Amino acid sequence: MVRTIDGDARRKLLADTVWGLLRKGGLEAASVRAVAKEAQLSAGSVRHFFSTQDELHVFAMDELMQRTADRVEEAMREAGTAYSTSQPAERNLNQVRAGLHQLLPIDDESTANFQTHLQFVVKAVIHQPLQATARDSYLRLQKFYEDCIDRLVHSGAAAEDLDPHKAAQQLAVVIDGLLLRRLTAPELVSTDDVIAGLDEHLSNLHPEASP
Amino acid sequence: MVRTIDGDARRKLLADTVWGLLRKGGLEAASVRAVAKEAQLSAGSVRHFFSTQDELHVFAMDELMQRTADRVEEAMREAGTAYSTSQPAERNLNQVRAGLHQLLPIDDESTANFQTHLQFVVKAVIHQPLQATARDSYLRLQKFYEDCIDRLVHSGAAAEDLDPHKAAQQLAVVIDGLLLRRLTAPELVSTDDVIAGLDEHLSNLHPEASP
DNA sequence: CTCAGACTAACACACCTGTGTTAGTCTGAT
DNA sequence: ATCAGACTAACACAGGTGTGTTAGTCTGAG
Numbered sequence: 001m002v003r004t005i006d007g008d009a010r011r012k013l014l015a016d017t018v019w020g021l022l023r024k025g026g027l028e029a030a031s032v033r034a035v036a037k038e039a040q041l042s043a044g045s046v047r048h049f050f051s052t053q054d055e056l057h058v059f060a061m062d063e064l065m066q067r068t069a070d071r072v073e074e075a076m077r078e079a080g081t082a083y084s085t086s087q088p089a090e091r092n093l094n095q096v097r098a099g100l101h102q103l104l105p106i107d108d109e110s111t112a113n114f115q116t117h118l119q120f121v122v123k124a125v126i127h128q129p130l131q132a133t134a135r136d137s138y139l140r141l142q143k144f145y146e147d148c149i150d151r152l153v154h155s156g157a158a159a160e161d162l163d164p165h166k167a168a169q170q171l172a173v174v175i176d177g178l179l180l181r182r183l184t185a186p187e188l189v190s191t192d193d194v195i196a197g198l199d200e201h202l203s204n205l206h207p208e209a210s211p
Numbered sequence: 212m213v214r215t216i217d218g219d220a221r222r223k224l225l226a227d228t229v230w231g232l233l234r235k236g237g238l239e240a241a242s243v244r245a246v247a248k249e250a251q252l253s254a255g256s257v258r259h260f261f262s263t264q265d266e267l268h269v270f271a272m273d274e275l276m277q278r279t280a281d282r283v284e285e286a287m288r289e290a291g292t293a294y295s296t297s298q299p300a301e302r303n304l305n306q307v308r309a310g311l312h313q314l315l316p317i318d319d320e321s322t323a324n325f326q327t328h329l330q331f332v333v334k335a336v337i338h339q340p341l342q343a344t345a346r347d348s349y350l351r352l353q354k355f356y357e358d359c360i361d362r363l364v365h366s367g368a369a370a371e372d373l374d375p376h377k378a379a380q381q382l383a384v385v386i387d388g389l390l391l392r393r394l395t396a397p398e399l400v401s402t403d404d405v406i407a408g409l410d411e412h413l414s415n416l417h418p419e420a421s422p
Numbered sequence: 423c424t425c426a427g428a429c430t431a432a433c434a435c436a437c438c439t440g441t442g443t444t445a446g447t448c449t450g451a452t
Numbered sequence: 453a454t455c456a457g458a459c460t461a462a463c464a465c466a467g468g469t470g471t472g473t474t475a476g477t478c479t480g481a482g
Contacts (some may be wrong), residue, residue: 004428004480026337028239031469042431049429053470115336121395122333125326126237138396169400173408177388184332185349189380197384215449215458242439253461254440260459264440423482430477439468447460452453 011049011059014039018060023116027057027123054129061120061130065137068113072102072144092155093202096148100198103141103175105182106191118183145171158205167205174201222260222270225250229271234327238268238334265340272331272341276348279324283313283355303366304413307359311409314352314386316393317402329394356382369416378416385412 017039021030032053036043050056079098083091105111124134145168152158158167178197181189228250232241243264247254261267290309294302316322335345356379363369369378389408392400 007428024337026238026334028237028469032471033469044431045429047471051471118333119337122329123237125394126235126330134395135398138399142396142399169404170408170411173385173388173392175388176391177384177386180387180391181384183336184345185353187346188349188353193380197381200381218458239439243441244439255461256459258441262441425479425482428477428479430475432473432475434473435471437469439466441465443462443464445460445462447458449455449458452455 007049012063014046014049014056015060015063018056019064019113019116022060022119023112026119027127030057030060032056058129058133061124061133064113064116064120065133065140068102068117069140072099075099075102089155089157092151093157096151096157097199097202099144100148100171100175100202101195104178104194104198106195111183111191114179115183118179142168142172145169152202152205156207157202159207162205171201174198218260223274225257225260225267226271226274229267230275230324230327233271233330234323237330238338241268241271243267269340269344272335272344275324275327275331276344276351279313279328280351283310286310286313300366300368303362304368307362307368308410308413310355311359311382311386311413312406315389315405315409317406322394322402325390326394329390353379353383356380363413363416367418368413370418373416382412385409 014035017035018030021034021038032046033043035056036046039046046056050059076095076099079095080091083094086094102110105114120130121134121137124130146164148171149158149162149164149167153160153162153164174197178189178194182191182194225246228246229241232245232249243257244254246267247257250257257267261270287306287310290306291302294305297305313321316325331341332345332348335341357375359382360369360373360375360378364371364373364375385408389400389405393402393405
């Protein structure tokens with residue numbers, strides 16, 4: 001090895017650059033040249049790390065999904081320690097809530113992230129190279145939702161006669177709906193509405209819920 | 212007037228062409244030349260009716276939204292006559308259900324429509340010229356949802372102590388969520404799931420609902 | 423000190439884009 | 453029959469795109 005720049009760091013920097021351009025102008029704005037310019041590199045340099053534009057885009061999408069997953073995991077761990085002295089039921093509920101909050105646009109940073117996310121997944125519907133990543137992402141998410149429901153049921157925060165599969169689906173629908181609406185109709189749905197929407201849904205799972 | 216081709220028909224034909232290209236390749240695939248070719252016209256001809264690309268795209272989006280609104284209205288009218296001999300409560304419920312079904316991808320045709328729809332609204336998030344249309348569309352939809360809740364409450368299909376605004380929001384979230392999930396994760400959400408998801412939500416509004 | 427090879431920069435190619443311009447063709451009211 | 457003007461077609465311009473190629477620069481192991 002000679003003259004070894006940290007390739008992984010470079011790749012991640014470029015992924016980050018793609019996110020910014022994508023959020024502001026769609027995937028088409030994240031051209032090789034535009035990314036290079038934004039990252040203060042030459043086009044040749046970018047293409048040294050990603051020999052193809054699709055490769056760059058796929059990597060950027062993968063990376064974004066991974067980051068989100070990491071954030072969820074960390075938020076749950078944090079909530080775990082924060083409520084380490086609480087009852088398991090309360091701890092579980094708060095962990096789930098903390099994890100799910102990471103999947104919603106609730107502040108400027110997460111809104112920016114999910115704007116990028118949305119552009120990616122919607123593009124993936126019609127752009128083949130992105131489909132595998134999109135598929136991985138939603139399969140993983142589905143598992144996560146099922147895990148959340150599991151935790152809620154086992155800790156008494158959700159009725160035991162719940163159909164876990166159905167409940168996970170509904171949870172996914174609510175989260176995706178809140179996401180899409182917050183991003184496309186921001187005048188009608190505030191970040192507070194988003195949080196309230198999720199919390200409402202969760203509290204309706206409580207066995208003693210519903211008047 | 213001389214040599215007057217039906218301009219409105221031409222415009223609608225071109226809008227239709229845009230939908231097809233958009234659904235398959237995103238807004239960027241609906242270039243002036245591509246649209247012209249697909250519609251078997253020359254580029255100059257297209258630009259005679261739309262002097263700018265944005266104008267064409269905006270018109271196409273407007274038209275799509277209008278068509279959807281028309282379908283909703285007609286479905287409700289149909290349901291009204293179909294249940295004209297029923298109790299008002301039952302008629303109202305079925306009208307609402309029929310209208311809302313028009314806002315979901317439940318068969319090949321509606322799936323295609325909403326693929327186009329989704330591409331439009333997500334592009335509108337970052338593409339200024341489309342924003343006014345998107346805004347009109349979601350404001351109109353919001354009113355429609357509130358109207359639906361109203362009907363349900365007044366006909367006893369929904370609890371009277373419901374917060375109408377909140378209920379309309381939740382309805383919107385469920386519908387948008389089902390839409391996004393069906394289109395981005397078709398393996399996880401079938402068209403039947405979509406219908407079931409909506410019906411479940413509606414039946415949970417019933418005053419005597421919840422065990 | 424050397425030099426393989428990781429990295430960068432620059433150019434070329436073929437193609438597509440929106441838009442402006444300009445000349446032509448056809449039609450229906452006069 | 454004429455002719456204004458709605459419509460069409462074709463070209464040009466300036467710029468952007470992905471990608472291939474090729475020559476150069478820098479560095480750390482030997």
